[in-house]
Amino acid sequence: MSGEPTLDEVREQAQKSLSDLRGLCSDDDVRAAKALVEKLRNQRDYELMGRLAEAVSRIDPKDAKNRRLYAQYLIDTGKATAAIDLLQPLARRLPKEHPEFAEATGLLGRAWKQIFFDAGDKASGGAREAVKEAIKAYRVPYESDPAKNTWHGVNLVALLTRARMLGMRVAPDLDPPAVAAQVVAALQATPPAKRDEWFLPTLAEASLGLRDWTAIDENIRRYVAAHDAKAFQIASTLRQFTEVWDLENRDERGRALVDMLRARLLGLQGGEARLTPEELQRVRRQPVPDEGRLEAILGTYGAQTYQWWKTGIERAASVAAIRQKMGNRMGTGFLLRAGDLGREPADELLVLTNFHVVNEHGANQGLQPADAEVVFEAADPGRAYPVAGIVWTSPVDNHDASLLRLETPVAGVTPLPIAAALPVIDDTARVYIIGHPGGRDLSFSFQDNELLDHEGPPAGRPQIPGVCRLHYRAPTEGGSSGSPVFNSRLWQVIGLHHKGGKIGMPKLNGKEGTYGANEGISIHSIVAAMRG
Amino acid sequence: MAHVTFIHGIANKPAAADLLRIWREALANSADPLPLGDLGVSSSLIYWADLFYENPDPDVAAHEGVLENTAQAVDGGGGAQLPTPRTAEEARFIDAMRRHLTEMSDAEIAAGPPAVAVNPQGALERVPLPWFLKKPIMNTFLRDVHHYLFDVEFAPPGRPPARIQQTIRRRYVEALGAQAITGPHVVVSHSMGTVIAYDCLKRVADCPRVDGLITLGSPLGVDEVQDKLQPEWRRDDGFPHERVAGGWINVFDRLDPVCGFDPKFANDYCRAGAPVVEDIAVQNEGAWRHSITKYLRQPAVCRALRRLLHL
Numbered sequence: 001m002s003g004e005p006t007l008d009e010v011r012e013q014a015q016k017s018l019s020d021l022r023g024l025c026s027d028d029d030v031r032a033a034k035a036l037v038e039k040l041r042n043q044r045d046y047e048l049m050g051r052l053a054e055a056v057s058r059i060d061p062k063d064a065k066n067r068r069l070y071a072q073y074l075i076d077t078g079k080a081t082a083a084i085d086l087l088q089p090l091a092r093r094l095p096k097e098h099p100e101f102a103e104a105t106g107l108l109g110r111a112w113k114q115i116f117f118d119a120g121d122k123a124s125g126g127a128r129e130a131v132k133e134a135i136k137a138y139r140v141p142y143e144s145d146p147a148k149n150t151w152h153g154v155n156l157v158a159l160l161t162r163a164r165m166l167g168m169r170v171a172p173d174l175d176p177p178a179v180a181a182q183v184v185a186a187l188q189a190t191p192p193a194k195r196d197e198w199f200l201p202t203l204a205e206a207s208l209g210l211r212d213w214t215a216i217d218e219n220i221r222r223y224v225a226a227h228d229a230k231a232f233q234i235a236s237t238l239r240q241f242t243e244v245w246d247l248e249n250r251d252e253r254g255r256a257l258v259d260m261l262r263a264r265l266l267g268l269q270g271g272e273a274r275l276t277p278e279e280l281q282r283v284r285r286q287p288v289p290d291e292g293r294l295e296a297i298l299g300t301y302g303a304q305t306y307q308w309w310k311t312g313i314e315r316a317a318s319v320a321a322i323r324q325k326m327g328n329r330m331g332t333g334f335l336l337r338a339g340d341l342g343r344e345p346a347d348e349l350l351v352l353t354n355f356h357v358v359n360e361h362g363a364n365q366g367l368q369p370a371d372a373e374v375v376f377e378a379a380d381p382g383r384a385y386p387v388a389g390i391v392w393t394s395p396v397d398n399h400d401a402s403l404l405r406l407e408t409p410v411a412g413v414t415p416l417p418i419a420a421a422l423p424v425i426d427d428t429a430r431v432y433i434i435g436h437p438g439g440r441d442l443s444f445s446f447q448d449n450e451l452l453d454h455e456g457p458p459a460g461r462p463q464i465p466g467v468c469r470l471h472y473r474a475p476t477e478g479g480s481s482g483s484p485v486f487n488s489r490l491w492q493v494i495g496l497h498h499k500g501g502k503i504g505m506p507k508l509n510g511k512e513g514t515y516g517a518n519e520g521i522s523i524h525s526i527v528a529a530m531r532g
Numbered sequence: 533m534a535h536v537t538f539i540h541g542i543a544n545k546p547a548a549a550d551l552l553r554i555w556r557e558a559l560a561n562s563a564d565p566l567p568l569g570d571l572g573v574s575s576s577l578i579y580w581a582d583l584f585y586e587n588p589d590p591d592v593a594a595h596e597g598v599l600e601n602t603a604q605a606v607d608g609g610g611g612a613q614l615p616t617p618r619t620a621e622e623a624r625f626i627d628a629m630r631r632h633l634t635e636m637s638d639a640e641i642a643a644g645p646p647a648v649a650v651n652p653q654g655a656l657e658r659v660p661l662p663w664f665l666k667k668p669i670m671n672t673f674l675r676d677v678h679h680y681l682f683d684v685e686f687a688p689p690g691r692p693p694a695r696i697q698q699t700i701r702r703r704y705v706e707a708l709g710a711q712a713i714t715g716p717h718v719v720v721s722h723s724m725g726t727v728i729a730y731d732c733l734k735r736v737a738d739c740p741r742v743d744g745l746i747t748l749g750s751p752l753g754v755d756e757v758q759d760k761l762q763p764e765w766r767r768d769d770g771f772p773h774e775r776v777a778g779g780w781i782n783v784f785d786r787l788d789p790v791c792g793f794d795p796k797f798a799n800d801y802c803r804a805g806a807p808v809v810e811d812i813a814v815q816n817e818g819a820w821r822h823s824i825t826k827y828l829r830q831p832a833v834c835r836a837l838r839r840l841l842h843l
Contacts (some may be wrong), residue, residue, distance in 0.1 A: 227593045300597070301561050301829075308565075420843075421572025424533075428553055429569055457572075458533045458712065489560050489567035 180209025225299030263309030331357030435483030534715030541723020544610030744840030753794030
């Protein structure tokens with residue numbers, strides 16, 4: 001049993017700390033609050049982190065570390081320019097030998113890099129300016145102590161390489177491969193006892209600058225294939241490789257590397273992958289890397305990991321956006337074979353979504369069938385299928401499900417397979433959601449969720465007659481309504497996502513208390529209800 | 533709900549929960565994946581390494597991977613010593629079992645023989661690993677088999693002594709009886725665990741019935757082991773039909789030294805004189821062919837288990 005508090009416990013402590021800081025608080029209260037800011041950062045609860053960092057700043061505005069963490073909150077919640085406004089005076093007032101100087105200056109580079117990440121057109125004036133400023137920020141701490149500030153160095157290599165690709169002459173005195181070689185040498189000279197958890201990711205990324213694929217593959221494998229690889233680290237590497245190094249657009253080898261990292265990331269606890277429909281189509285078309293390279297990057301069972309990932313990608317093609325005709329996405333649905341639901345004609349393809357997404361009378365802010373259309377964005381984004389009608393439905397407080405018949409037969413999309421049983425509940429049980437989280441953009445999200453409980457056999461005790469609910473927890477946010485819930489290894493449908501992300505969800509099966517959980521409805525209970 | 537009961541083999545192991553996870557993941561990572569949890573199949577593990585070792589092996593990664601560079605990774609962890617016979621019968625047993633593994637004397641082994649013997653005779657001599665790895669394997673195998681079959685009282689440091697066979701039998705019977713199972717119940721055993729599984733299913737009167745048995749890398753074909761399973765074991769009636777309702781599938785690698793030179797059981801464990809055990813040969817990777825994770829990742833093993841579970 002680990003001594004680390006859970007996210008729910010940290011959140012509870014943070015709420016109490018916020019309350020303490022509003023009153024007459026002691027030095028101990030402030031110290032505890034500062035520690036919690038960092039813990040919330042580690043748990044990636046940025047909103048609460050920002051509120052607490054703000055509260056601490058009002059009491060101790062000169063605390064450089066808290067101000068730096070506050071800036072990190074701003075960057076991670078899309079407020080990079082505000083972070084820059086905070087970090088620039090902070091970096092100016094700190095003496096160069098202050099331990100926070102390198103951190104704050106590096107974070108300033110990170111803020112500029114984020115602006116570059118977010119730029120739709122990486123060759124635009126704003127993006128180019130952001131690269132220039134990021135290089136300037138990373139360069140200072142790196143050159144002041146190249147042996148120590150290797151993470152600044154590796155970012156410098158990445159951004160210099162990208163700047164050269166963009167035809168920019170920023171920092172013309174620096175040669176990216178030469179800086180990469182210095183960073184690799186500094187890292188390799190680090191005594192093993194002083195190597196932290198970022199040692200291997202930094203070495204792997206720095207190796208990219210050497211342009212030696214043997215060294216790149218070897219260094220990436222050392223941490224990617226490790227049994228204790230961390231999702232947040234691989235996610236960070238992936239972001240660097242795609243957004244800064246632009247590996248996907250360089251060559252087949254770079255694309256394959258990015259795909260392998262995505263496969264590994266999704267296989268890790270807390271892993272999540274987001275792809276645009278275009279990326280999904282590209283990955284579906286992309287040839288499978290040869291077995292030797294899969295093994296070289298992903299370890300001995302790389303071929304199986306990659307095959308599992310490719311199966312997930314194929315499943316995404318059967319996940320559809322439910323849109324208001326010519327309008328916004330209102331939810332998600334997925335294609336099923338009528339025969340698998342006990343319906344005739346058995347080969348008819350139908351779409352399952354939530355009642356609160358589509359229902360006969362537009363109740364619960366849903367769409368009426370005549371107003372809805374279905375688009376399989378990963379398979380054929382240009383084709384919208386109008387909804388002919390609802391063949392079966394169950395209201396929100398039951399199965400929250402509507403089964404849609406489309407006006408024209410769906411072509412080129414494979415119906416999703418239904419699992420034979422619900423997964424066994426144990427501490428390793430996980431499920432995956434493929435959906436469009438938050439409805440913010442067109443990306444598909446593959447989310448790893450911890451399966452917390454369900455009302456199915458052998459120990460389940462359904463509270464609503466005929467309805468079997470599932471509870472699962474994503475590390476970040478819930479997927480959108482109507483998404484399929486898959487078992488973790490076979491990508492077979494076990495449920496229909498129903499509602500998500502709520503703190504205070506009562507536990508299932510008569511257990512006392514609440515937790516933060518998403519809720520789905522077992523596909524088996526939906527099928528049983530359809531069969532009557 | 534269907535259920536799989538695993539029972540592990542020789543040498544020290546990670547803690548029970550870690551070991552169960554490693555076994556389940558090995559099945560799920562097969563080229564023909566069998567993710568038990570996803571399929572609604574519950575599973576449990578009968579753990580007995582604590583009877584021989586003070587603490588579980590903390591190097592969990594050694595048991596997960598396919599490296600062959602440490603004793604733990606090749607079923608030799610824990611530093612077992614060769615068993616000391618108490619009787620002439622035990623001495624003959626240990627000597628005979630040792631000869632199955634190697635023709636070399638302790639002095640020859642200590643002198644640092646080549647990784648692969650020029651004229652390999654014993655099963656271990658066919659294994660292209662250095663003797664500093666093979667020696668702990670041999671010691672562990674001989675110690676564990678001897679202590680179980682002769683029901684030796686043994687105590688690891690810091691633990692009370694326990695009669696090995698009696699204690700493991702009791703755990704086995706209790707574990708099989710503890711499961712609320714509505715579907716097929718299959719026992720998957722490895723190495724020394726196959727001897728325990730067979731012994732209990734054939735020879736322990738109050739052992740619950742199961743629906744199927746899988747043995748992986750088993751020494752049950754070795755004459756000296758069979759001798760110790762008499763009188764219940766007979767060549768023409770060795771199948772444990774008293775407590776196994778369905779099939780018995782035995783999977784072996786010809787270069788797995790624990791199976792010795794007798795890896796097939798069909799003729800040794802007949803039912804009413806007829807061969808009924810299904811022997812399946814597989815080829816594991818690398819130098820150490822006895823590894824449980826290598827067996828569990830074999831598609832043939834996954835197919836066999838799927839069949840016995842009626843999936």
